Amino acid sequence: MQHTDWQTITMGKFTLRIRPYTLTMRHVFTVASFSRTTTPVVLTELTYEGITGYGEASMPPYLGESQQSVISFLQKVDLSPFTSPFQTQEILTYVDGIATKNTAAKAAIDIALHDLLGKLMGQPFYKIWGLNPADIPATSFTIGIDTQDMIRKKVTEAAEFKILKVKLGLDSDKMIIDTIRSVTDVPLCADINQGWTDKERALEMAHWLAERGVVFLEQPMPKEQLEDNAWLTERSPIPTIADEGCQRYTDIAALQGVYSGINIKLMKCTGMREAKKMAELARALKMKVMLGCMTETSCAISAAAQLAPLVDWADLDGALLIANDIFQGMEVKDGYCYLPDQAGIGLVKSTTS
Structure with missing residues (x-):
């Protein structure tokens, strides 16, 4: 999974790139219900007019999401009806309504969109x-x-x-x-x-x-x-x-x-x-x-x-x-x-x- 190629989806003025990636833990990580040495994530890149925002979905076991479920969700996202990333409320309401749950997948879009917006405004989000x-x-x-x-x-x-x-x-x-x-x-x-x-x-x-x-x-x-x-x-x-x-x-x-x-x-x-x-x-x-x-x-x-x-x-x-x-x-x-x-x-x- 580490070196899987990026998948590119063109949606009107937006381009979404998706890639699975596996995080390696420095130590075995143990909580009350399980232990693990890795965490699967999916990296996203959202581009608009040559500016790219970075996002991420992380899937610890209890969320019930996997790299495949996140990628399947992201493949359903179509931002072509939107003309600007500043339609933030509408975009994220639309993304949230695509399917129930899938919260990490949705976060991967939200984070990339905020990163993109901050870059377009030339300011840190804080x-x-x-x-x-x-x-x-x-x-x-x-x-x-x-x-x-x-x-x-x-x-x-x-x-x-x-x-x-x-x-x-x-x-x-x-x-x-x-x-x-x-x-x-x-x-x-x-x-x-x-x-x-x-x-x-x-x-x-x-x-x-x-x-x-x-x-x-x-x-x-x-x-x-x-x-x-x-x-x-x-x-x-x-x-x-x-x-x-x-x-x-x-x-x-x-x-x-x-x-x-x-x-x-x-x-x-x-x-x-x-x-x-x-x-x-x-x-x-x-x-x-x-x-x-x-x-x-x-x-x-x-x-x-x-x-x-x-x-x-x-x-x-x-x-x-x-x-x-x-x-x-x-x-x-x-x-x-x-x-x-x-x-x-x-x-x-x-x-x-």
Whole structure:
């Protein structure tokens, strides 16, 4: 898959290019429900009047998308009725209506369109949105479930980060936290990935984790257990954040009171346009906002980072977890995100890709 040729689709004034690509993980990546060493993605390029915007669809297993399903969706996209990329609302509403779900495929168009628009305007998208990159919180770095020796190694490698995200949800939870605490005392956020099923045990763990410097719980129990999650949120000493339980804008209102906040990911919500709307709605509902990612290249990471000034917590380490990124964009230095002052989403593409 690495060297599959680009497929080109001409649509009136627009040209869409599509290519599957496989990301290689630096370490085996383990969460409560699975382990993997690669992530399939599909890269997109959207060209209008000689200007090209870059996009990406990333497909971790639980999204239910594959390279083939994304390519099949993208082959249905026909932008020939549109005369300008500035018809953004109409274009993205049309793309969203082609089929249900397929959110990563839709994000690949959305990101490329925003990159293209920013380049046409000659401005980074965070400036177009009027956001200040100095407001971006420190990004967390993810420590997957592993052996004690590997956890210590990963934590040591992540010494520059001001906050670590820890994958929990198995019987090894306390061992993992104790192992991390033997190496560092930086704040932690705990991502349970729906791994806890008993609310009483979840509350007991919430207190135990809070005493050890964990600042919030991400998706503590299965998303179907709405009443249990609400019960936990009401009693937990630290905030609870919906991840698997919050996919799109229309999910948010029903989650007020069930969780303290939401985790927005471009691959879940169809891209930058809807992600910004989600952040604004959550804020209006007095909910916390986290901005997350999948394992992605710097393309999708840099796209998400454009709206990072709006959020309480950033988890934008996806490109740092892979060994074969083909873009340069948003950079992490000393645990903080730095957006390049470049038009669009700020990407430079590798000349070898």
